[in-house]
Amino acid sequence: KAGVTQTPRYLIKTRGQQVTLSCSPISGHRSVSWYQQTPGQGLQFLFEYFSETQRNKGNFPGRFSGRQFSNSRSEMNVSTLELGDSALYLCASRRHTTDTQYFGPGTRLTVL
Amino acid sequence: AQSVTQLGSHVSVSEGALVLLRCNYSSSVPPYLFWYVQYPNQGLQLLLKYTTGATLVKGINGFEAEFKKSETSFHLTKPSAHMSDAAEYFCAVSDKNNDMRFGAGTRLTVKP
Numbered sequence: 425k426a427g428v429t430q431t432p433r434y435l436i437k438t439r440g441q442q443v444t445l446s447c448s449p450i451s452g453h454r455s456v457s458w459y460q461q462t463p464g465q466g467l468q469f470l471f472e473y474f475s476e477t478q479r480n481k482g483n484f485p486g487r488f489s490g491r492q493f494s495n496s497r498s499e500m501n502v503s504t505l506e507l508g509d510s511a512l513y514l515c516a517s518r519r520h521t522t523d524t525q526y527f528g529p530g531t532r533l534t535v536l
Numbered sequence: 537a538q539s540v541t542q543l544g545s546h547v548s549v550s551e552g553a554l555v556l557l558r559c560n561y562s563s564s565v566p567p568y569l570f571w572y573v574q575y576p577n578q579g580l581q582l583l584l585k586y587t588t589g590a591t592l593v594k595g596i597n598g599f600e601a602e603f604k605k606s607e608t609s610f611h612l613t614k615p616s617a618h619m620s621d622a623a624e625y626f627c628a629v630s631d632k633n634n635d636m637r638f639g640a641g642t643r644l645t646v647k648p
Binding site for chain 2: 457466514
């Protein structure tokens with residue numbers, strides 16, 4: 425069974441731009457979570473979607489948003505990029521919200 | 537609120553030596569506990585998890601962890617380190633709703 429895939433793997437943007445990251449979960453998994461990983465703040469939870477509904481949200485500004493499609497694929501959008509948004513963005517999927525999460529390889533975003 | 541504390545941001549061992557990575561948790565409800573490993577430029581891979589039942593949990597790659605409620609600990613061990621074990625290790629805690637919180641991570645270096 426294929427794992428969680430994330431595209432693109434690497435991305436370079438400039439301040440003020442917006443970016444969209446994509447995550448395809450493991451087949452049969454209906455929950456997708458997003459995390460931001462930085463050297464200073466570590467792994468921080470952004471949000472989780474289950475069956476196209478946002479189930480939970482971390483403490484991030486409204487510039488960070490997401491959505492989930494009927495096929496469980498998820499996208500994350502960051503608007504008006506700031507230098508501090510440079511990070512590894514990880515997506516994780518699970519079958520149900522009580523199952524173990526499986527992570528994708530991440531998208532490395534660099535904001536210049 | 538749940539949280540985990542990983543003692544030691546960097547641990548260095550010699551090849552063949554015991555690996556011990558420390559994790560203490562805080563949770564107001566019976567916790568689910570996890571250890572994940574992250575290799576450079578990759579996502580997180582689940583090593584092992586504790587939900588209920590046996591307190592000694594065996595994971596992949598020869599790792600194991602013991603849940604000690606009295607000490608609120610979930611330390612990760614491996615009897616003999618291999619060079620390939622060099623990576624960053626994350627302890628995580630979640631409640632029954634599986635809202636996961638990660639520790640800051642411990643970078644393991646294995647010396648030849």
